[in-house]
Amino acid sequence: MRFGPSLIQVIAGLFAVVLITSACASSGDDTQPAVVTDPDVAHDSTSATTTLPPLPPPTTAEFLPETKEGPPFIDRDLLGKIDAFQTAPNSIFASNIAAEMGLSGDVRWGPWLLDILRVVSSSETNLTAIRALQDLSGIPATGDLVPDFVRYGSWVRSSGIDPGPGYETFKVLIYSEIQPEYGPLLDGVDDIERLSGISWGGVRRGGIPELNNPTRLTAAEADFLTPDELVLGAVIGDVAIAYPLRFLARHELVNDTIGGVPVALGYCTLCRTGILFDRRVGAQTIDFQTSGLLIDSNKIMIDNQTESLWHHLAGEAISGPFRGTKLDAFPLVTTRWSDWTEEHPDTFTLDTPKPIFFPEQPDRQPTVYEYAPDAAYARYYDNEGVWFPIVEPTDVFDRKAAVITIALSGAALALALDEVESADPFVIDVGDQPVVVVPNPGGARVYDATGVLTAGASVSIAPEGVTPTSLTLDDGSVLERIISGQSLWFAWYGQHPETATWPN
Numbered sequence: 001m002r003f004g005p006s007l008i009q010v011i012a013g014l015f016a017v018v019l020i021t022s023a024c025a026s027s028g029d030d031t032q033p034a035v036v037t038d039p040d041v042a043h044d045s046t047s048a049t050t051t052l053p054p055l056p057p058p059t060t061a062e063f064l065p066e067t068k069e070g071p072p073f074i075d076r077d078l079l080g081k082i083d084a085f086q087t088a089p090n091s092i093f094a095s096n097i098a099a100e101m102g103l104s105g106d107v108r109w110g111p112w113l114l115d116i117l118r119v120v121s122s123s124e125t126n127l128t129a130i131r132a133l134q135d136l137s138g139i140p141a142t143g144d145l146v147p148d149f150v151r152y153g154s155w156v157r158s159s160g161i162d163p164g165p166g167y168e169t170f171k172v173l174i175y176s177e178i179q180p181e182y183g184p185l186l187d188g189v190d191d192i193e194r195l196s197g198i199s200w201g202g203v204r205r206g207g208i209p210e211l212n213n214p215t216r217l218t219a220a221e222a223d224f225l226t227p228d229e230l231v232l233g234a235v236i237g238d239v240a241i242a243y244p245l246r247f248l249a250r251h252e253l254v255n256d257t258i259g260g261v262p263v264a265l266g267y268c269t270l271c272r273t274g275i276l277f278d279r280r281v282g283a284q285t286i287d288f289q290t291s292g293l294l295i296d297s298n299k300i301m302i303d304n305q306t307e308s309l310w311h312h313l314a315g316e317a318i319s320g321p322f323r324g325t326k327l328d329a330f331p332l333v334t335t336r337w338s339d340w341t342e343e344h345p346d347t348f349t350l351d352t353p354k355p356i357f358f359p360e361q362p363d364r365q366p367t368v369y370e371y372a373p374d375a376a377y378a379r380y381y382d383n384e385g386v387w388f389p390i391v392e393p394t395d396v397f398d399r400k401a402a403v404i405t406i407a408l409s410g411a412a413l414a415l416a417l418d419e420v421e422s423a424d425p426f427v428i429d430v431g432d433q434p435v436v437v438v439p440n441p442g443g444a445r446v447y448d449a450t451g452v453l454t455a456g457a458s459v460s461i462a463p464e465g466v467t468p469t470s471l472t473l474d475d476g477s478v479l480e481r482i483i484s485g486q487s488l489w490f491a492w493y494g495q496h497p498e499t500a501t502w503p504n
Contacts, residue, residue, distance in 0.1 A: 078104065082166065086173050091122035098125060102132025110136055110156040111163040111196035112170060114389070117149055118199055119174050146387070153199065153389025157296060157494075163196050171195055179204050179292070185302070185309055188319030194295065194311075199388055201294040205302060208290040209367075210253035215351040216241070219341045222349045227338035229373040230442050231349070232274045234332050235468035236261050240344035242337065243267075247350055248274060249376035250369045252299060254350075255279065255287040263330065264288050266312045268299045269377055270387065271491030272402065273313060278328040296494040297388040313487075313495050331468065334443030334486050386490065393493035396501045403501075404437070404444050405485040405492050406430050412496035414489065419503050420444050425459040428502060436479060438466055443486055447471040447479035 073084050073093065078100050085093040094116050101109035110133065117129040126145055133152040134141045141148050168187070176183035178200055189195040225231075231242035237259025248254070248267040255264050262279040264287065279285050286303040288310070293300040300318075301310040308320025315327045333340075341347060355366035370376075380387065384399045393399060402417040411431025425438045427449055434449040436459055445466065452473070453459065465472035471479040492499065 079166070082170065086170065089173065089177060091120050091125045094120045095122065095125040095128045098129040098132050102128075102135045105136070107136050107159070107161055108164045110152070110159075110161050111167065114149070114153050114156060114196075114199070115171060115174050117145075117152075119177060147385075150386055150389055154386075154392050157197055157389050158392045160193065161196070163192060167192060168195060171198075175200070181205065181307075182293070185291070185293075185307065185319055188323060189309070190323070191318070194318060197295045197389070198293050198300065199295070201292055201299070201388070203290070203292045205292050206289045207292055208250075208252050209356055210255060210289055211247070211251050211350070211353060212255045212287070214254060214256065214353065216348040217351050219345065219347050219349065222351075224352065225337045225349065226373060228336050230334055231337050231340055232265065232267075232276075232332050233335055233340045233344070233347070234258060234263075234265075234276050234330060235344070236263070236330060240347040240468070242340050242344075242347055242349045243274075244337070244350060244373075246371045246373050246375070247353060250371065251353065252290055253288050253301065261330075262287075264301075265332075266299065266301055268312055268491070270294070270297045270299070270380070271313070271488045272381075273298070273485060273487040273491060274332055274334070275312065275315060275485060276330045276332050277315060278330065281322060281325060281327070294388050296491065297386055297390050298491055298494070313491060329483055331445070331481050331483055332485070333440065333445055335440050336442055339441055390490045391494035391497065393490045396504050397489040399488075399490045401489045403487055403489050403492055404446075405487050405496075406435065406446055406482070407496065408433050408435075408482070412492075412499035413502065414487075414492050414496075414499050415444075415502040417443070417486065425461060427453045427455050427457050427459060429455045430500075435482065436471060438471065444484065445471075446482050446484040448482050449479055452477045452479060 071080075073081060073096070076084060078097065081093065081097050081100065085097055098113055098116050101113055113129045113133050113136075117126055117133070120126070130141050130145075130148045130152070133148070137152060137155045139151060139155060142151065172183045172187045175186055186195065186198065189198070225244060230245045232245065232248065233240065233242045239259040241258055243254060243265055248265070249269045252267050252269060253264065257263065262285050264277045264279050265274060266277060266288065267274040279287060284305060286305045288301045288303055291300045291302040291309060293309070295311060299312045301312055302308065303310065303322070306321040308317040308322040310317050310327070315329060317323050317325045352371060353369070355368045357366045358364045381400070386399070397403065397414070397416060403414040404417055404420050406413045408430045411433070413428070413430045415437065420437060420439045421441060423439055425436060427434050427436050429435075434453055434455050436447045436449045436453065438445045438447065438461070447470070460474040462472040462474050469481050471481065473479070
């Protein structure tokens, strides 16, 4: 009873959220509908709780598969059982191991249990793992698989639990059962806490299809865009381009070239964060796909040239030949389409992506997305629930509040977007560095005020003083633009737990 190729379909049924996360099937699944829409399901990790019955003794299984060597499985200690499981992965071994982990009282088993819960497709194993996590954490279960996975996963992430020796081998093995290439990819993650925080997002590699060199339109040609819908705007050289969120929310990655510069726009719909990366790494130009893996509900990308995994929010390779390398980034602004075109009448934008065909599966219907503004993940944004484990943030802001984010010289700052939008330009310190925040509907631009202005000073901007790269003040001072971003509060906090906040 090996949990093998059919696992993905089974888990997709148990985890309805994967249909939302994917919005598109993996290349190996030929059961997807021709039109993909959100299934209108929201899982809230703040659901009501219920205390599950105590764990049964781990020796009550009526049948246990024979092991190839050594004493019978049931007579082994926990580490011996884990060794036997890694030799012959199956749900009966997994259930027995999960029960014994829960009875041990040792929280180090928390990450192991989460992986069992996420990967092993057995209702008995799922229930046993949840009861074990309930006992170890002291947190009552909801009795619902997805909220419990989120609840206990967030407990593990927020507690910084060290899974101890042997975990790396276990993680590599169990994730290889989802997709064989996940094993070697995860084997290169040398930070054990980061490794334990990685979870499967419900799609295989490339299951959310990226856009590669998408067709462009002028502003006049893009008459389907509405004035108030949000775009991510960038200017490199003398080329301005706006990437509509209606497309980014479905595809999450764009490999493109702007002003002769190869770039990748990574967008995490779960944390509403877009970052424009330079695809040039040393002497090599790379391009990205969605890996299907997540960390703290943030996407993990993979490059096609070296098979390195890249943590989107950190902009850093976490495994593979580029491990430890950080990508350079370019400024983006989130703004309304009408405001962007007023500033950049010569801007380009994207044409509506064509249906996705699968030539290797001629009988499969093409995938067509609903690209209306705000159609993607609407239910997700309507409540505070999350779909995957996170580091639980402080309650300075609501968990999924939108924040403007700045990181400079080891200091971090998060500013409430709704407060920023209604403010005049202002000066604030990020660590000991003053910056000018210039709001716009939907976002803000940030400029370095070092040596020119101090926090709390009034800001007087020259006519036409706001540009994509600089800010000119009335006195002639020119401030350089710096990288800032936008995110949901939980995602920023997970990367920057020591962040300062504004206006609190």
